[in-house]
Amino acid sequence: MTITPLSLPQPRRAPELGREALIVCESLVRIYQTGSIEVQALQGLDLVVESGEMVAVVGASGSGKSTLLSILAGIDAPTAGRARVDRWDLLAMSRADRVRYRRHTVGFVRQQSTSNLVPYLTARQMVDLPMTAARTPARTRRARSAELLKALGVAECADRRPAQMSGGQQMRVAVAVALANEPRVLLADEPTGELDTATSAEVLGALRDVNRQLGVTVVVVTHDPEISGKVERTVAIRDGRTSSEVLRRAATAADGDVGMVAEEYAVMDRAGRVQVPREYREALALTRRVRLVLAPAPVAIRPAPADRP
Numbered sequence: 229m230t231i232t233p234l235s236l237p238q239p240r241r242a243p244e245l246g247r248e249a250l251i252v253c254e255s256l257v258r259i260y261q262t263g264s265i266e267v268q269a270l271q272g273l274d275l276v277v278e279s280g281e282m283v284a285v286v287g288a289s290g291s292g293k294s295t296l297l298s299i300l301a302g303i304d305a306p307t308a309g310r311a312r313v314d315r316w317d318l319l320a321m322s323r324a325d326r327v328r329y330r331r332h333t334v335g336f337v338r339q340q341s342t343s344n345l346v347p348y349l350t351a352r353q354m355v356d357l358p359m360t361a362a363r364t365p366a367r368t369r370r371a372r373s374a375e376l377l378k379a380l381g382v383a384e385c386a387d388r389r390p391a392q393m394s395g396g397q398q399m400r401v402a403v404a405v406a407l408a409n410e411p412r413v414l415l416a417d418e419p420t421g422e423l424d425t426a427t428s429a430e431v432l433g434a435l436r437d438v439n440r441q442l443g444v445t446v447v448v449v450t451h452d453p454e455i456s457g458k459v460e461r462t463v464a465i466r467d468g469r470t471s472s473e474v475l476r477r478a479a480t481a482a483d484g485d486v487g488m489v490a491e492e493y494a495v496m497d498r499a500g501r502v503q504v505p506r507e508y509r510e511a512l513a514l515t516r517r518v519r520l521v522l523a524p525a526p527v528a529i530r531p532a533p534a535d536r537p
């Protein structure tokens with residue numbers, strides 16, 4: 229019997245994953261242990277975010293989105309794998325490093341706007357608080373609070389307490405608080421989860437401004453198609469792994485109109501594993517064995533003859 233070998237081009241050396249990136253997660257694992265029960269919230273997740281990007285993370289309930297964000301926020305520690313943000317290795321941080329990291333490198337906004345805020349403080353006092361903890365001089369603190377509240381469109385709330393603000397204003401003040409110490413990364417967990425459509429659009433606008441005008445890298449976990457459909461990159465998590473990504477870019481049509489084009493990509497991990505989307509598997513009747521073909525496209529995936537109906 230003769231076996232036709234695959235004819236492969238000379239291998240190119242794979243570059244190190246995300247060497248220049250701001251956020252790199254590789255084969256990230258988080259196992260929660262409750263009694264004798266183990267839950268694998270993250271099962272080898274890969275994620276690379278470049279400095280200056282705005283990325284939405286989507287996925288079904290329980291897929292591991294909040295776990296990922298808590299790890300990136302320095303609140304939770306991974307069980308295994310690699311996670312680096314800026315110069316920080318999130319698996320090897322001391323307690324003191326973790327405090328520094330949370331104070332200066334990342335800002336975190338939670339879903340309930342009220343849980344981000346202190347009920348008896350004004351917006352100005354709340355933005356001041358993280359800077360006081362970082363021993364920023366009073367004059368700089370005053371200037372930065374005013375600047376941030378203005379940049380987020382809530383300057384008129386400076387002397388108001390949370391109860392005197394709308395849900396959208398509370399969320400924008402929470403973003404200002406998260407940005408007080410000039411972090412490079414803003415992490416937001418379902419920031420529009422409790423808001424109506426108009427207010428959600430307002431908060432999305434604020435996150436975009438933070439990204440584009442202040443140059444902060446934004447990672448936002450969301451179920452809200454208003455957010456995930458409007459950012460340049462949406463990463464989907466399934467069962468604790470990144471399964472696919474949608475990239476959006478502006479394109480000019482033949483009639484000269486500029487519109488957004490969205491392209492979906494499957495994500496391949498370091499071991500070369502790709503999850504073929506269910507629609508493709510069903511449409512092509514792919515089951516257990518598949519045939520990989522190198523030409524004419526770089527790689528085509530076809531059903532193995534025996535698996536064909």
Ligand SMILES: Nc1ncnc2c1ncn2[C@@H]1O[C@H](COP(=O)(O)OP(=O)(O)OP(=O)(O)O)[C@@H](O)[C@H]1O
Binds near residue numbers: 260293
């Ligand atoms: N502290 C914990 N202890 C035990 N299990 C946990 C803990 N936190 C999360 N889990 C489990 O880990 C898995 C992932 O949870 P996670 O909250 O990250 O999902 P999610 O995608 O954010 O879900 P949702 O969209 O509902 O917020 C779930 O099965 C969850 O029950």
